Structures are given as structure tokens and as C-alpha cells.
Amino acid sequence: MKRLPPLKALQAFEAAGRHLSFSAAAAELHVTPGAISQQVRQLEDSLGMRLFRRLNRAIELTDAGRLILPPVSRGFNQFNDALTLLQQYRSAGPLTITAPASLVSNWLIPRLQRFKADYPDIDVRIDTSNRLVDFIHEDIDVGVRFGDGEYPDLDSTHLFSYELIPVCAPQLMRQGPGLREISDLARYTLLHGDYRDLDAAFPDWTMWLKVVGAEDIEAERGIFFSQADQLFQAVVDGQGVGLLANVMAEPEIAAGRLVQPFAISLPVRMSYHVVTSPAKASWPRVRAFRDWVLAESAGLRTRGRTLSDESGRRD
Amino acid sequence: MKRLPPLKALQAFEAAGRHLSFSAAAAELHVTPGAISQQVRQLEDSLGMRLFRRLNRAIELTDAGRLILPPVSRGFNQFNDALTLLQQYRSAGPLTITAPASLVSNWLIPRLQRFKADYPDIDVRIDTSNRLVDFIHEDIDVGVRFGDGEYPDLDSTHLFSYELIPVCAPQLMRQGPGLREISDLARYTLLHGDYRDLDAAFPDWTMWLKVVGAEDIEAERGIFFSQADQLFQAVVDGQGVGLLANVMAEPEIAAGRLVQPFAISLPVRMSYHVVTSPAKASWPRVRAFRDWVLAESAGLRTRGRTLSDESGRRD
DNA sequence: CTTTTCACTTTAGTTTTTCTAATATGAAAG
DNA sequence: CTTTCATATTAGAAAAACTAAAGTGAAAAG
Structure with missing residues (x-):
């Protein structure tokens, strides 16, 4: 394989030759006309031969330019074909x-x-x-x-975004001690997830109670789950009131399998x-x-x- | 024409794919193996696809790589064809x-x-x-x-190199007052060329006489010619002794049309x-x-x- | 005519890309 | 084991490409 001239310069020549215009080539390649002018000159220098004849406000190919434009174009077309093949390959699997x-x-x-x-x-x-x-x-x-x-x-x-919303099973609302005021939470089991490994600032019951101004209710009571699935299952089973991710809770609420006693959710920095x-x-x-x-x-x-x-x- | 990946990277891929070796590709393209490694990686990143599978101390093409190598190679072959065409064109005129x-x-x-x-x-x-x-x-x-x-x-x-050597027509040696010693020059016409426009330090009779230690002979005598041709003609005609460029004098000396009375020539900085x-x-x-x-x-x-x-x- | 416009050119300076050199990795060969 | 060999990785140096801005010169417009 013999030493090729600078490939960028070849590309500039090909586009310029095809359009017979440096400006059009520049537009196609998303560069300024000056860049095309320089690249074409560089190619001419490296070949030791003029490829374009510069007229007043137009250009035309010299014999040498006209000679090599077709194979050069074919070369770039081959590259395009390769890209097309790749695209088809991608769509296959x-x-x-x-x-x-x-x-x-x-x-x-x-x-x-x-x-x-x-x-x-x-x-x-x-x-x-x-x-x-x-x-x-x-x-x-x-x-x-x-x-x-x-x-x-x-x-x-x-x-x-990710929000933690307080939810519980509907039967818990009916059968339990009653869950109308936030203060009623004190008489319910709180179900906790352990998210500390994700983010130290990840909100939990402590933060939720603080936000609603119920800091008198002890947050650290209840059951802790290390897996989100386990927490979810416990909430659905009616074991207590849990803070669940909106993504998990929404479909259950919509289906009536969970209820949201208080319409205050905690946004999470991550999403x-x-x-x-x-x-x-x-x-x-x-x-x-x-x-x-x-x-x-x-x-x-x-x-x-x-x-x-x-x-x-x-x- | 759709946007092509970096062409240098394509070239590195093509060479590597053909040799199934980054080192061989590096040798072919006169770069280090590291450069090939980076270029191939860049191409893979820009296509979003692996082209080579890196094995312990070898590489092999992935399906995607095997798919696009042929058209990419054909592209570069087209470029080579273009170069060959140019060479033929050059040899024509x-x-x-x-x-x-x-x-x-x-x-x-x-x-x-x-x-x-x-x-x-x-x-x-x-x-x-x-x-x-x-x-x-x-x-x-x-x-x-x-x-x-x-x-x-x-x-x-x-x-x-360019040297000025003293020469004259052979008949001048015979017919004149005699030209055996340098001091004999005093009785001959000196023929001068005017080279001052070429180089202010261009040597002349003054310098030649100084070099041979004959500063007592007046150098500024004789005839001055502004054209080298005129000086040459005058020397050949036997009008006097001139300092001629070796290029001009050599053939004449060889042909016997001029003689060199003294074997001391003046080298010139330019050549x-x-x-x-x-x-x-x-x-x-x-x-x-x-x-x-x-x-x-x-x-x-x-x-x-x-x-x-x-x-x-x-x- | 004179002015404007248009396409290419030119230059300097910045940005981007490419390359090298040196070091690392990891498996096969000795 | 130790060496060797091919590729990977990195930072920094070198080279290439590009832009912006000003320039040129001839055709088109007024």
C-alpha cells in the first residue's frame, strides 16, 4: 500500500470537485471556505500538481483533477457503503x-x-x-x-424524578387504630428501607416526619429492610406504613392495592x-x-x- | 454524503484488519503501535461498536469488523488507483x-x-x-x-561549485608578449565580467591578483562586460585574458579553444x-x-x- | 461608470487531533 | 520461573485543522 496524501485534504478535494465550489464543499463538510481552500492547496502541494484552476469567482478542474476525481469519489462512496452495512448489521440483532x-x-x-x-x-x-x-x-x-x-x-x-411517598395497604387504614392525622402515625408500625449505601443523604422517615413538623413522633421504630422488594412486600401485606418510591407505589395506588394516607412526598436528589x-x-x-x-x-x-x-x- | 468517521482512524483500522496485527499496521503506516491502538479505539467509539476482539497477543475481527473491512479496503484501493492514474498522467507530458x-x-x-x-x-x-x-x-x-x-x-x-579561472585564446599565448609568469599579465588586456548584481563579494581580477600575491599589477585595466556571453566571446576572440566560470571554460579548454595560463582559480561562495x-x-x-x-x-x-x-x- | 456582491485567498492564532515515549498487562514460549 | 511478545494506557509534545478577519479581483447591479 503506497503512501497516501492527507485524507482530509482528499475529502475536501472530493467535495469541492463534486460541487465545483469551495463554499458548497465547506457547507457540506461543516467547515469554513478557508479551510477547504487550505486543504485543497495542501493536497496540490503534496501531489505537486494543480487540481483546480481558480477563475474569478468560480473554479474548474484541471486535467489532473478531472482524472482523479472519479476514483477518489468512488473511494468515499465505499466508505459510505461500509457505514450503511454497519447500520443494517446493527438493526439486525x-x-x-x-x-x-x-x-x-x-x-x-x-x-x-x-x-x-x-x-x-x-x-x-x-x-x-x-x-x-x-x-x-x-x-x-x-x-x-x-x-x-x-x-x-x-x-x-x-x-x-424519584420521590418517596408514604403508603400502606388499604385494609390497614380500615382495621388499624385510624390514620387521618399525621400524629396517628405514632400508633402504626413504620417500615424502613435501607438506602444508606446509595447516598448518605437519602431521605427516610426521620426526614419525612421532620418535614411535616411531626418531630415528636419517634422515627426509628418499626422494621428495617435491606432489599427494596422486601419492603414493598411488607407494605402490600399490610405490615405497616412505608416510604416507597413513586415508581413502585404509583401502579399499586392506581390499582387500589395501596393507599397514600398523606399527600406529602420526599423528593430525592438522584433520579x-x-x-x-x-x-x-x-x-x-x-x-x-x-x-x-x-x-x-x-x-x-x-x-x-x-x-x-x-x-x-x-x- | 453522510458524515464519515475520522479518516485516519479508518485507515488504521484498514491496515490493522488487513494484517490482523496492530504492530504490522503501525509499521506500514510509519507510526507506533500505540497510535494504531488509539485510532482503532477512536473508530470503535465513533461507530459505537467493537471492530476487533483483543486476544492475548493477537487480535481478530468481530462480525462488524469483518463486515466493513472489505468496503473500507476497496475505498483505500480507489485512492491508490487515483494516485497511479496521476503518475501515468505525469509521465505523459x-x-x-x-x-x-x-x-x-x-x-x-x-x-x-x-x-x-x-x-x-x-x-x-x-x-x-x-x-x-x-x-x-x-x-x-x-x-x-x-x-x-x-x-x-x-x-x-x-x-x-563555481570557480573563476583565468583563460585566454591559445593564439594570445603565442602571439602576445608572452605569458609565463604572473607578472606578464601586466602587459595583457584584462577582460572583466560584471557580477556585482549577483553578490557584492563576487570575486574578480582584483581578488585573483591579490590571492596570487601580484597586487602590484593594476587590476582595473581592460574591458568590462555586463553580459557573461559578451565576456566569453571576447576571451574566445583573443581580446585579452578573462576570468571565466569553470562551467563555461572547461569545455573550451578541453577542446583546445582556450588555454588556462595559470592553474589558480577562485572559488565562489555560490554554486x-x-x-x-x-x-x-x-x-x-x-x-x-x-x-x-x-x-x-x-x-x-x-x-x-x-x-x-x-x-x-x-x- | 461606480458600487456592490460574490467566491476564493491569505494570515495569524487557537483548537483539535495525532503521535510518541514510557510504562503496564497478561499470556505464551523458552 | 523468566523472558518475550503484542496490545493497552497515559501524559505530554508535536502536528494538523480550523476559524475569524481582512484581502483580492472580477462580474453584476445600479
């Missing part, structure tokens, strides 16, 4: 999605059939993990991640984000999924006031 | 040479037939000018220039150089001419001692 297990089972799976209805050609493979997988090397196309939205080298879009590698962000199937999941999330709205609503009104 | 008129008529033309004999396929066009022509834009392939060898942006090789644009320096026909002209010049040797010889022996 399943769309691989990674998301936290809890979100997958409580939120994603229930509505995935709607996605399949909208995009019957896209097969979906779901990878449940909390690792920040390498989106290129582990062959993951798009993910949902819970965090602060700072994902270096990744494209991320806020999906929905859910749709995440993908920049290179894949423009893939049609990735955009399709991202847009779909964002549209779906628009249905998830806070039922009551959040902490920030409260503080907003108190100012 | 005449080899255009530029050289000072005096050198052309006295030195180049007489031996050009030998060049034509060696390279019958190369037609030669000679441009006699002293301008430092633009070697790309004026369509000049190679030139001979007289100067100090400092030609920015040009490739130059020393051809032969002849074969000059070409870097881009054209590797063209076969340009190299052929350059090598030929250098070989021819090897025949041109100083007959007597030069000033530097003298000063060397006196130290």
Missing part, C-alpha cells in the same frame, strides 16, 4: 437495554408490550444490572440508570435517566426507545405535594 | 527543466543528447530563466539554480544546485534527471588549485 431490576419488573415490563406494539420490528433484550456497563464493549444499546445524572462520556436524559453512548444516541432504534420511554414516563406524576412544594409555599 | 540560459547553452544542451539516449521515453522541455519559478504552479518539474543553496520549501542538491519541489523529488523522471545531471557534473573537475587549496597549504 435485538435492542439491548439495561436497567435496575426493580424498575424493570415494576415499571418497564408492564409497558413493554406497548413498545412492541409500536415497534414490532425491534426485538428487545433486557439486562438487569446496576453496574454502569460499558456501553460499547458490553454491547448494550441503551440503559436506564438511577443516579445524579452525571455520567461522563455518556449521553443522558432525565427520565423521571432516573435514560443513558446511552454518544455514538449510539442517533441510532434510529435507540432514539425510538428513548423517545418512547420518555413519553411513557410523562404519565408518572406526583400525587401530592413534594418537599420542594412545601418549602416553596413556606417562603 | 515533457519533463520541464528550468536553468540559467548560460548554463543551458554551454553545459546542458551539449550533453542533453546523452540524457535522451539513456531515457528515450522522457521528452524534455527547457525553460531558461533566472526566476525562482513556482515549481508547482508554473508546471516546472526540476531546475538548476545558481545561488547559495538556501531555497526555502524546495529540495536542493549541490551540483557543482549550482539541482532544485525541485519536495512533492516532485520522488517522481521517477525527476529522479532520473537529477541523478543523471549529478553524474554528468562529476566529470567537471577543477584543473588547477583553487583559492581554498592555496589557503589550505599555507596554513
